[in-house]
Amino acid sequence: MSEAAPMESAAQSFRHVVRLEKVEMTFGKVQALSNVDFAVGRNEIVGLLGDNGAGKSTLIKIVSGVLRPTAGNVWVRDRPQDPDQYSVRKAHDLRIETVHQGQTLGEKQPLWRNLFVGRQITGRFGFIDVKKEKEIADQLLRRAIGFRGHGITADSTVLDLSGGERQGIAIARAMYFEADLIVLDEPTTALAVSEVRKVLAFVEGVKAGGRACIYIEHNLAHVHEVADRLVILDRGRVVGQFAKGEISLADLTARMIALHEGRTHAGA
Amino acid sequence: MPVPESARKRFLETEGLPIIAVLLALVIVFMIAAPDVFLGYRIYMSFLATVPPLLVLAAALTLLIAAGEIDLSFPSVIALSGWVLAYFTHVLGSPWFGLLLALVAGGLVGWMNGILVARIGVPSIIATLATQFLWGGLTTVFSQGLSYSLGEVDQYLLWQLLVGRIGPFPVQALWSLAVAGVLWLVLNRHRFGEHLLFIGDNARVAEVVGVNVEREKIRAFMLMGVLAAFASVLLTFENRSFFNTQGGGYLLEVMAAVFIGGTSVFGGRASLVGTVAGSFIIGMVEAGLVATGLQGFWVRAVVGVVFLAAVIGHIVIEEPERRSAFVRALRARYDFVRKSSPGGGSRERRGAR
Ligand SMILES: Nc1ncnc2c1ncn2[C@@H]1O[C@H](COP(=O)(O)OP(=O)(O)OP(=O)(O)O)[C@@H](O)[C@H]1O
Ligand SMILES: [Mg+2]
Numbered sequence: 001m002s003e004a005a006p007m008e009s010a011a012q013s014f015r016h017v018v019r020l021e022k023v024e025m026t027f028g029k030v031q032a033l034s035n036v037d038f039a040v041g042r043n044e045i046v047g048l049l050g051d052n053g054a055g056k057s058t059l060i061k062i063v064s065g066v067l068r069p070t071a072g073n074v075w076v077r078d079r080p081q082d083p084d085q086y087s088v089r090k091a092h093d094l095r096i097e098t099v100h101q102g103q104t105l106g107e108k109q110p111l112w113r114n115l116f117v118g119r120q121i122t123g124r125f126g127f128i129d130v131k132k133e134k135e136i137a138d139q140l141l142r143r144a145i146g147f148r149g150h151g152i153t154a155d156s157t158v159l160d161l162s163g164g165e166r167q168g169i170a171i172a173r174a175m176y177f178e179a180d181l182i183v184l185d186e187p188t189t190a191l192a193v194s195e196v197r198k199v200l201a202f203v204e205g206v207k208a209g210g211r212a213c214i215y216i217e218h219n220l221a222h223v224h225e226v227a228d229r230l231v232i233l234d235r236g237r238v239v240g241q242f243a244k245g246e247i248s249l250a251d252l253t254a255r256m257i258a259l260h261e262g263r264t265h266a267g268a
Numbered sequence: 269m270p271v272p273e274s275a276r277k278r279f280l281e282t283e284g285l286p287i288i289a290v291l292l293a294l295v296i297v298f299m300i301a302a303p304d305v306f307l308g309y310r311i312y313m314s315f316l317a318t319v320p321p322l323l324v325l326a327a328a329l330t331l332l333i334a335a336g337e338i339d340l341s342f343p344s345v346i347a348l349s350g351w352v353l354a355y356f357t358h359v360l361g362s363p364w365f366g367l368l369l370a371l372v373a374g375g376l377v378g379w380m381n382g383i384l385v386a387r388i389g390v391p392s393i394i395a396t397l398a399t400q401f402l403w404g405g406l407t408t409v410f411s412q413g414l415s416y417s418l419g420e421v422d423q424y425l426l427w428q429l430l431v432g433r434i435g436p437f438p439v440q441a442l443w444s445l446a447v448a449g450v451l452w453l454v455l456n457r458h459r460f461g462e463h464l465l466f467i468g469d470n471a472r473v474a475e476v477v478g479v480n481v482e483r484e485k486i487r488a489f490m491l492m493g494v495l496a497a498f499a500s501v502l503l504t505f506e507n508r509s510f511f512n513t514q515g516g517g518y519l520l521e522v523m524a525a526v527f528i529g530g531t532s533v534f535g536g537r538a539s540l541v542g543t544v545a546g547s548f549i550i551g552m553v554e555a556g557l558v559a560t561g562l563q564g565f566w567v568r569a570v571v572g573v574v575f576l577a578a579v580i581g582h583i584v585i586e587e588p589e590r591r592s593a594f595v596r597a598l599r600a601r602y603d604f605v606r607k608s609s610p611g612g613g614s615r616e617r618r619g620a621r
Contacts, residue, residue, distance in 0.1 A: 066476050088478035100476050106469040108536040117466055118478030126459045 014077035017042055017181045017212045018063055018096065023072030025058050025236075032058040033236045036072070040181060045203060045213045047227030049220070049252075051260050054233040056216050057101050060183045063214065064098035065091035077180075092119055097179035101186045101216075104170045105158045112137035112154040115173050140172055163190035171199065182206055183214045188222070200226055220256060224249045234259050284541030286581045287529055290574070291545045294552060301560040311559065313436045317506060319551035320444035321346075321499040323544060325518060326525040327448040328495035330543045331455055332392075333526060335488050336468035336535030341381060341396040342496040342522070343515030344403035345374045349497035351407050354416040354510040363426040371497045377403055378493020382486030408512050416510040431505040440502045445544070447495065452540040464488055468535025525550045528575055530582040549574065 357366030455461035529542025
């Protein structure tokens with residue numbers, strides 16, 4: 001955990017934990033995001049919706065410092081971020097945690113390395129405190145994730161784990177580093193129903209704990225259930241926003257289907 | 269009393285164990301086949317004098333391969349840095365400057381490789397193949413194709429420190445083992461090494477967990493360059509001469525040493541203990557086979573067999589999934605043969621087509 005973080009979050013006077021202003025993102029000829037304004041309140045769960053390729057993952061990668069936007073600004077806790085300085089590391093220091101879509105663990109590496117890579121507990125000269133990292137990893141596996149009795153230890157490699165267990169590790173990693181903003185990009189893929197409930201309960205816990213979350217999932221019912229606000233992306237643009245209760249699940253579903261069909265008919 | 273399962277497992281998981289066993293087995297075979305040579309200490313002192321450059325190169329390459337990259341240009345660094353060492357020691361009259369400049373030259377070659385690979389995006393096998401030609405060619409130009417004899421070089425303190433003898437014991441063995449030891453710590457206990465492992469495992473994952481992939485790759489190539497230069501210094505000093513072709517034989521031997529040692533060609537997994545053992549196996553097999561009276565052309569073939577045996581051994585011990593798949597496949601084949609033997613399975617066989 002970073003040194004700067006506690007001080008920053010002690011100043012609870014910010015309005016938006018993160019805000020994107022007129023963000024553009026292009027990959028060669030592909031315009032993944034155009035003129036996106038997007039904000040997440042201090043204690044808000046924002047559900048991000050959109051078809052495949054709408055730009056959801058691109059958006060959250062900008063939030064988490066993986067991608068640098070082609071244009072536009074990123075604000076964290078109402079402070080503008082220097083695009084040259086903003087990185088995954090910086091986002092971690094600013095207490096933004098992300099569970100990315102798809103593979104987020106080094107498969108051949110042991111779990112303890114996966115939990116701490118990128119922000120190792122180090123002693124002098126950058127050498128890792130292996131004993132401490134393993135200790136914390138073992139505690140985490142037993143308490144937070146409940147891997148008791150599965151024969152999974154800090155030394156197990158990711159290859160030994162099932163898809164759901166891997167997702168559990170990725171989420172536990174984000175939980176451990178107690179962020180102000182937790183970004184979840186399709187965290188329930190590969191999870192059994194009971195595990196999905198756990199993830200949704202976790203999001204509700206984030207809300208109850210006074211923190212914020214960006215939640216991406218294709219199951220509209222789940223997003224509708226947990227989100228305080230829904231933001232709909234289509235072909236890189238924000239095309240709709242709804243506060244909780246403003247739109248019923250049935251209407252939301254109809255709207256997403258219409259978007260999808262409009263898109264296929266447009267031939268895009 | 270039976271050995272507890274966990275203790276057995278831990279023993280089998282000791283880093284580099286299978287390959288250390290192969291190394292010891294080889295020594296024993298040689299002791300039996302050529303007792304006059306291998307029961308004396310001289311042959312071992314000779315290995316300890318000749319293996320260090322190979323070992324330093326293989327240890328450095330292990331880190332690069334762990335990161336999923338390769339360097340084919342180190343033979344040109346062995347030539348280039350050897351020339352820099354010889355030339356500037358002569359011109360400036362101090363081997364210390366020669367050493368320093370040789371290391372700088374290696375670092376620059378590595379830096380250039382790193383920029384080509386990590387920043388411009390040229391696959392490392394292509395980028396370093398190109399720079400191998402570039403620096404190899406330039407070294408021949410610089411040296412005007414000449415070899416230098418460094419007859420008086422053993423008068424220098426630096427020579428004594430790097431490749432001198434303590435009694436019969438060659439000092440460079442200590443240096444090379446120290447390099448391997450430090451690199452073990454870097455790979456297994458340092459942030460940088462962990463980053464390399466994750467980059468080799470999956471660069472996209474490394475990126476999203478906050479590893480600066482570009483910077484770490486450039487560093488890894490520079491480390492390779494500097495250590496290749498150090499290997500060159502050991503070699504040039506030990507030989508007391510510089511040849512512009514002196515790197516030529518190392519490329520395949522170094523790669524063989526790394527892979528015999530059990531490092532994964534796919535990145536993300538690497539064993540420096542294995543590399544040390546692999547280097548000694550490579551260094552020893554040739555000299556050893558010659559000592560047993562085997563004809564020269566057989567030697568390479570035997571190296572190939574040892575290489576294959578070691579690599580298969582690693583798969584058997586470290587990848588039980590693959591081993592069991594192999595056994596299953598064998599068994600299925602056996603069943604198939606039995607079923608399709610006369611009387612039983614002609615119909616089944618037709619059905620399977
Ligand atoms: N690194 C990249 N290089 C080139 N194009 C990219 C890259 N990343 C994303 N894109 C493109 O940007 C667009 C948006 O992709 P993005 O991954 O953000 O979609 P998404 O909304 O997350 O979709 P999904 O629901 O399928 O995950 C797509 O057209 C995609 O092909
Ligand atoms: Mg996505």
